[in-house]
């Protein structure tokens with residue numbers, strides 16, 4: 037973990053919030069901020085709501101307690117962890133907030149979905165085994181660990197993420213690979229499907245969407261490190277040309293249909309919501 041990370045313990049108004057994400061009724065974000073420092077991070081807008089002016093990725097607020105005593109009936113509801121942080125970021129090792137929340141949710145009757153880029157999720161296998169309706173997704177968009185280090189420096193390596201999928205499968209926990217965000221040119225999704233064969237049988241795909249500070253950051257990276265791709269990225273992200281995504285969607289669906297691979301492609305220009 038980054039040693040200069042600023043960590044603050046805070047008291048939250050509540051852990052569980054209504055969600056506008058498709059398929060989720062509620063969302064839980066036990067932390068504000070995320071030390072994974074993904075170059076394209078969708079959650080940076082949270083700075084506005086948390087009185088931080090430091091660069092995103094350099095601070096984390098830890099919701100050590102909540103003032104809310106209002107019970108929420110979660111029976112039959114879909115609860116998602118997490119939308120604006122990784123609930124298994126390295127601070128979870130010390131604070132165990134996600135673990136404690138899952139212990140409380142165990143018998144709630146809710147369907148729990150976790151999405152992570154961290155191998156720490158395997159620590160909680162003992163709880164997952166006691167949960168009747170839990171699904172765990174691992175986000176990844178490359179099999180090239182050098183590229184992964186450049187764009188997601190704080191997250192788990194490619195091999196560790198594949199190991200997470202494999203271990204979840206071996207322990208009978210429902211899992212899936214979230215192939216996301218697909219970076220034009222870089223994300224070899226066929227290689228990812230091949231690498232995960234036998235570890236999961238469900239794949240979802242999401243395209244790279246760039247908002248606010250992430251747009252100039254990624255375009256600068258492309259210009260400096262991969263200038264031959266500058267035109268492609270400008271077409272997509274400055275001129276809003278969706279041809280690349282239309283053809284990629286077709287190719288993914290044709291490839292997966294031919295092999296009877298369960299695949300859902302969620303490509304859009306909409307901004308993510310909490």
Ligand code: SF4
Pocket residue numbers: 070071072073074076077078079119120121122153
């Ligand atoms: S894991 Fe998610 S919240 Fe964390 S930096 Fe990456 S994109 Fe942002």
